[in-house]
Amino acid sequence: MKITGHPIALAWHQYRHRIALACAILAGGALAGWGVYAVSYERQLVRVERASGPRLDRFATVLFAPPARYTYLPHLLANFRTLREALEQPSDPELVRKANVYLNRLQHSTGATALYLLDPQGTAIASSNWQSKGSFVGKNYAFRPYYTRALEEGGAHFYAMGVTSRTPGFFLSQLVKVAGTDEVLGVAVVKVDLTMPSITDGSGEILVTDSGGVAFLSSRKDWQYRPLNELGAREGASVERTRQYEGVLRAPLNLHIEQQLESGAAIVALDENGRTDRFFMARRPVPETDWHVNVLLPLEDIETTALRLAVITAISIVLVATSLMYLWEFRLWLRERERSRTALENAHGALARQHEELKALSEELRVQSFTDSLTGLFNRRYFMESAERMLGTARRHGEPLALMVVDADHFKRINDEHGHPAGDEVLRVLARVLLEETRDGDVVARYGGEEFIVALPRTGETAALAVAERMRERIVLQKVVVPGGTLSVTVSIGVAVAPRGAAHVEELIRRADAALYEAKRAGRNRVQAADLQDSLLTG
Numbered sequence: 380m381k382i383t384g385h386p387i388a389l390a391w392h393q394y395r396h397r398i399a400l401a402c403a404i405l406a407g408g409a410l411a412g413w414g415v416y417a418v419s420y421e422r423q424l425v426r427v428e429r430a431s432g433p434r435l436d437r438f439a440t441v442l443f444a445p446p447a448r449y450t451y452l453p454h455l456l457a458n459f460r461t462l463r464e465a466l467e468q469p470s471d472p473e474l475v476r477k478a479n480v481y482l483n484r485l486q487h488s489t490g491a492t493a494l495y496l497l498d499p500q501g502t503a504i505a506s507s508n509w510q511s512k513g514s515f516v517g518k519n520y521a522f523r524p525y526y527t528r529a530l531e532e533g534g535a536h537f538y539a540m541g542v543t544s545r546t547p548g549f550f551l552s553q554l555v556k557v558a559g560t561d562e563v564l565g566v567a568v569v570k571v572d573l574t575m576p577s578i579t580d581g582s583g584e585i586l587v588t589d590s591g592g593v594a595f596l597s598s599r600k601d602w603q604y605r606p607l608n609e610l611g612a613r614e615g616a617s618v619e620r621t622r623q624y625e626g627v628l629r630a631p632l633n634l635h636i637e638q639q640l641e642s643g644a645a646i647v648a649l650d651e652n653g654r655t656d657r658f659f660m661a662r663r664p665v666p667e668t669d670w671h672v673n674v675l676l677p678l679e680d681i682e683t684t685a686l687r688l689a690v691i692t693a694i695s696i697v698l699v700a701t702s703l704m705y706l707w708e709f710r711l712w713l714r715e716r717e718r719s720r721t722a723l724e725n726a727h728g729a730l731a732r733q734h735e736e737l738k739a740l741s742e743e744l745r746v747q748s749f750t751d752s753l754t755g756l757f758n759r760r761y762f763m764e765s766a767e768r769m770l771g772t773a774r775r776h777g778e779p780l781a782l783m784v785v786d787a788d789h790f791k792r793i794n795d796e797h798g799h800p801a802g803d804e805v806l807r808v809l810a811r812v813l814l815e816e817t818r819d820g821d822v823v824a825r826y827g828g829e830e831f832i833v834a835l836p837r838t839g840e841t842a843a844l845a846v847a848e849r850m851r852e853r854i855v856l857q858k859v860v861v862p863g864g865t866l867s868v869t870v871s872i873g874v875a876v877a878p879r880g881a882a883h884v885e886e887l888i889r890r891a892d893a894a895l896y897e898a899k900r901a902g903r904n905r906v907q908a909a910d911l912q913d914s915l916l917t918g
Contacts, residue, residue, distance in 0.1 A: 397704070404700040412693030419685040424659065427676055428642050431661040435672045438585060439665050440764065441576045442596075442672070446549050449491060449571050450883055453534060453553030456482075456494065456567035462505070466496060466555055466564040469504045478505035479516075492548050493570040496555075499563045501526050518543055520568075524621055525552040529566045536668070538573060538595055539623040547595070547627075549573035583658075583676035590669040591618060593628070606631040607673075634660070646678065751825040753803055754810035762824035762832055766884045769822070769836050773877060780877040781835040781843035782884075784891045785813065785850065788869045788903040790829035801861040802829075805868050808857050816850045832888070840876045840908060847872045847906040855904070869904035871895055876909075 456462055465471075465478035482494040486507035493515065495506035501521025509516050520526055520542075528535030529552040537550045548570040555564040575585075575596045587596035588607060591614030597603040604627045610618065618624055637657065638646040644661040658675040665672055702709070702716050749761035757765070766782070773780040787793075787809060794802040806829065813823045813831055826832040835843055851870055858865040873895030877887050890909040898907035 400704055401701070404697055404704070407700065408693040408697040411696050412689040415692040416685045416689035419688045420681060423681045423684065424640070427659050427681070428640065428644055428661065431644065431659075431674050431676070432663070435661065435663040435674055438576065438674075439663065439672050442573075442587065442665070446551075446571050446573050447883075448885065449489065449551060449569055451886055451889075452485075452489060452491065452494070452569045453551050453567050456485075456496070456569070457553040457555045462496060462567065463555065463564060465505055466498065467557075469498055475505055479507075479509040482507040483509070491569055491571050492546075493544070493568075495568050495570075497521075497526060497566040497568060499565055501566075504565070513543055515543055522621055523550070525550040525568060526566055528552070529554045530563065537623075538589070538670075539621065540625055540627055541570070542622050542625060545626070547573075582680070583674055586673040586675065587665070588671050588673060589623075590614070593618070593624065594632075594673075595624070602632060605629045607634050609633070634658075647675070754806055754825050756810050756814070756831070757822060757824040759824060759826050759832075762822055762826070762834070763884065765822045766834050766887075769834055770877060770884050770887070773836065778837045779839045780887070781838040781840065781846075782875050782877070782887050782891050783833045783835070783843060783847050784826065784873045784888070784895045785809070785831040785833065785847075785870050786872075786895055786899070787829040788871055788899075793866065793868070797861045797866065801859065801866070804861070805829075805859050805866075808859055809854060809868070809870065812853050812857065813850060816846060816853065832891075838876075840874070843874050843876060844906060844908055847874050851904065851906055871898040871903050872906045873898055874906060874908045 459481070461474075461481050462478050465474045468474050478496065482496075482505055485491075486494050491507075493507050495503045495508075495515045497520060498504050500519070501523075502519045503515040503517065506515040508514050523537065523539070525535045525537040528537075533554045535550075535552050537552075538547070539550065540547050549572070551569045551571070553567045555567055556562060557564055573596070575587075575598060584602065585596075585598045586594040586602065586607075588594050591610055592607040593610070594602055594605055594607065597605075604624055606614075609631050618628065632649060632651070634647045634649055636645045637648050640646070642661075644659065647658050647660045649656045649658065657678040659678055659681070660673060660675050662671045662673040664670070702713060706713055749758055750756070751758045769780055772778070787805060790802065790805070793805055806825070809831060810823070810825070813833060817823055817833060817835070820836060822834040824832050835846065838846070851872060854868060854870050857868065859868060873891045873893065875887050875891035875894060894907040894909035898905045901907065
């Protein structure tokens with residue numbers, strides 16, 4: 380039948396089936412694109428969630444690495460005879476002068492920001508900066524938590540803006556008592572710098588917040604000293620009473636949660652400067668503090684990637700469907716399309732192979748991050764993390780933890796006389812012997828240079844000395860092949876054991892290192908146990 384009428388009506392009648400099919404194809408492509416967007420978005424969120432945990436843990440470790448080396452210092456001050464005498468007789472000018480001089484000298488030798496003594500009322504009677512214009516002497520700091528908590532708990536730490544120096548710092552304190560009694564002499568205080576570590580292992584922003592939610596450290600300067608949300612009455616009163624952020628506290632960020640994830644992370648929004656930014660936010664508590672480390676990753680990159688993939692998918696579906704629709708009409712074009720599809724599959728295959736290679740490389744880099752490349756042992760960083768966990772377990776269960784420092788005797792002479800390749804082979808031989816003489820669950824690591832370190836959980840002093848002696852005897856019997864013959868090597872070993880209520884790992888290492896020094900001084904090729912009492916702490 381011949382149809383007449385308006386040209387548009389004629390065109391519609393002629394192409395109505397193709398137009399309907401084209402609309403169906405577009406709708407299907409849009410639906411598929413939306414599905415791809417949703418799946419891609421969720422998968423990227425899962426990937427970000429999995430990556431944020433280790434990143435936060437690493438950051439917490441790096442954050443406390445600098446001030447951790449000062450944790451022994453308040454105990455040293457609290458037990459030093461000159462300082463205790465000044466607290467016992469604060470009206471004696473000569474004793475106070477000696478205390479000031481000692482604190483000043485110790486500050487310069489340790490690199491601490493300030494050292495000072497508070498009397499039982501919280502007034503500073505001696506300080507490392509006693510001669511400076513901003514001296515702490517005579518100032519009362521009884522309102523500071525590092526003072527009040529020290530009276531209640533024996534020691535404390537606290538981050539705040541200095542009310543006298545006007546500079547921020549990390550304060551560590553230790554209660555000083557009359558020997559053998561509960562009578563309080565005062566509080567010893569150490570102030571050190573606690574700065575934001577450089578962020579190199581990912582995008583986004585890092586915040587360190589206190590118990591009230593104030594970001595006292597931030598990778599973004601304009602977010603520092605800002606609460607995540609409006610401070611409550613209790614938190615605000617605490618900040619005002621302790622003068623923690625005096626002169627620097629700023630308006631809150633007012634982050635509000637849009638979506639709470641099962642892992643504890645959340646999607647949050649920040650309304651500022653007339654725009655709204657959305658972030659993925661994860662947080663971890665910092666061990667032994669009431670702080671949290673927070674990472675905020677902008678969702679813009681995730682959304683853009685998901686949108687790009689959705690658009691590509693939708694367009695691909697439309698193109699393929701359109702090609703099928705015109706199959707009978709464009710056979711030659713279909714062949715070209717088939718070649719394009721094959722090329723695309725090859726590209727996807729290449730990308731898949733590259734992805735597998737990248738996964739393998741990532742695993743290799745992960746192993747390298749805690750392994751010494753020369754000996755195959757754990758490195759120092761991994762050892763410190765493992766030893767902290769071991770010491771925590773030992774404390775909880777009342778078990779001993781033995782630690783030994785092993786050092787090759789006359790190692791420099793080996794390098795000088797036989798060359799560094801020979802020295803490297805000596806280190807590999809020592810590493811092999813140490814591994815063979817330890818158990819599953821012990822940790823053996825290269826501590827640096829020719830020095831090794833071994834942690835033996837659930838091992839007392841007698842057993843640890845026996846293990847160390849076996850190591851020393853086996854090493855004496857080893858023959859290391861060098862150009863022109865063989866050589867023998869000996870080691871000196873220092874052993875320290877952490878009993879119940881032991882100090883930090885750094886203190887245990889220091890005791891083992893001191894024992895090693897005694898072994899060296901006594902002639903080398905021997906094992907030396909550390910005394911349980913720290914000679915520095917006895918004054």
